[in-house]
Amino acid sequence: MLLIDCPYCGPRSEIEFRCGGESHVQRPGPHDAASDEQWADYLFYRHNPKGEHRERWLHMAGCGQWFNVARDTVTHKITAIYRMGETIDAGAGS
Amino acid sequence: MVGALPAAGGGLAVSERGDLGIATIMARASSTAALAQRVAERFGIALIDGPILSGAGAVRFAGTGPGSWLSFCEGADPFWACSMAVQLDGVASVFDQSSGYAVLRLGGAEAMPMLQSGAFIDLHADAFPVGAVAVTVIAHVGAILIRVGEAQFDVAVFRSFAGSFWHWLATSAAARGVPLHRFSEDG
Ligand SMILES: [Zn+2]
Numbered sequence: 001m002l003l004i005d006c007p008y009c010g011p012r013s014e015i016e017f018r019c020g021g022e023s024h025v026q027r028p029g030p031h032d033a034a035s036d037e038q039w040a041d042y043l044f045y046r047h048n049p050k051g052e053h054r055e056r057w058l059h060m061a062g063c064g065q066w067f068n069v070a071r072d073t074v075t076h077k078i079t080a081i082y083r084m085g086e087t088i089d090a091g092a093g094s
Numbered sequence: 095m096v097g098a099l100p101a102a103g104g105g106l107a108v109s110e111r112g113d114l115g116i117a118t119i120m121a122r123a124s125s126t127a128a129l130a131q132r133v134a135e136r137f138g139i140a141l142i143d144g145p146i147l148s149g150a151g152a153v154r155f156a157g158t159g160p161g162s163w164l165s166f167c168e169g170a171d172p173f174w175a176c177s178m179a180v181q182l183d184g185v186a187s188v189f190d191q192s193s194g195y196a197v198l199r200l201g202g203a204e205a206m207p208m209l210q211s212g213a214f215i216d217l218h219a220d221a222f223p224v225g226a227v228a229v230t231v232i233a234h235v236g237a238i239l240i241r242v243g244e245a246q247f248d249v250a251v252f253r254s255f256a257g258s259f260w261h262w263l264a265t266s267a268a269a270r271g272v273p274l275h276r277f278s279e280d281g
Contacts (some may be wrong), residue, residue, distance in 0.1 A: 008160055009145055009228065013214040016231060061231045063145070063159035 002071075005081055008063040020056035022046050023068045024087065050074060052090070105273040106204040108263065111197040111248065115170025117178050118189040121161035129161075129185040136181050147225045147240055156227045156240050164191070164238060164250065195238075196256035198263075201246045204272045209247055211266055213239065233262040 002014040028034035028042050047053070053073050058066050070080035070088065082088055121129045130141040139149040141163070148155040148163075155163040167174050175190030182188055200209065210217045212232035217239075222228065228239045235258055238250040251259045267274040 009230075010215075012230070015214070061236055062229045064162075065160055 002076060002078065004057060004069065004078065006059045006062060007067055007081060007083070008065060009059060012059070012062060016059060016061040018058045018060045020058055020066065023054040023056050052079065105202050105275055106208055106267055107201045107275045109199050109276070111199055113169050114192070114197055115167040115174035116191040116195050116197070117165050117175040118191050119155065119163045119165050119178070119182065120187045122185055122187065125185045126161045129182065132182055132185050145227045147227055156238065158227065158229050158238060194253060195250045196253045197248055197250045199242070199246065199248050201243070203245060204270070205245050205247055208263070208266060208270070208272065209239065209249070211270070212262060213237070219244065232259065235259050235262070
């Protein structure tokens with residue numbers, strides 16, 4: 001069970017949230033210019049690292065906002081929480 | 095409103111706040127500051143964009159998310175939400191929830207321990223003081239908790255879930271050996 005520190009609500013149980021998968025996945029475009037390889041990468045290929053992972057979370061049963069989380073996939077430790085549209089340097093949270 | 099606790103004390107007193115007008119207030123894009131200014135002008139309330147209750151009179155705003163509030167008005171007439179929409183025209187969207195939510199007031203020494211057994215948040219007065227608001231779940235039912243006094247909480251649930259919430263309340267109270275006192279509107 002993760003304890004996720006929602007930027008609005010404070011620390012809440014994982015059951016109140018929904019994970020929206022990897023953050024910062026850019027849609028290639030314009031559509032006609034995107035190669036099959038770019039399109040497949042966008043749709044199907046994810047980093048799946050052993051270590052720090054950036055992912056989107058939605059506080060579904062709470063304030064209803066999306067935000068980014070940096071979480072270690074080995075320890076499950078959350079090292080950073082930041083707004084949608086923002087980026088942080090690799091390892092910035094740890 | 096809530097009647098007096100029985101002479102024996104303790105226990106849990108529950109009443110429905112049936113006299114409330116309820117409306118969801120959502121600030122228009124980039125208008126949170128303008129909304130706060132309007133609320134200050136019209137209601138004399140310093141609106142806080144956070145999980146806190148703003149206002150101390152008949153009209154109050156409970157922060158439920160960034161730029162959104164559930165507002166309450168005691169003794170509201172059926173057109174109250176419409177008048178709110180007019181008051182906040184241009185800076186917020188207003189939705190009437192007066193029949194959408196049921197609001198229960200829980201009081202008594204067992205109110206906090208009871209809610210604590212259902213909500214996965216720290217309700218100790220240091221972490222959840224008077225005026226604190228939390229949008230969370232109790233027994234899989236979405237609930238908005240507001241601490242209105244040291245031992246007094248308002249709980250808003252969608253009206254169609256009120257029966258399920260009441261079932262959790264009554265069952266949990268029985269399991270904990272807590273006497274449950276139910277009050278009607280007129281005490
Ligand atoms: Zn939240």
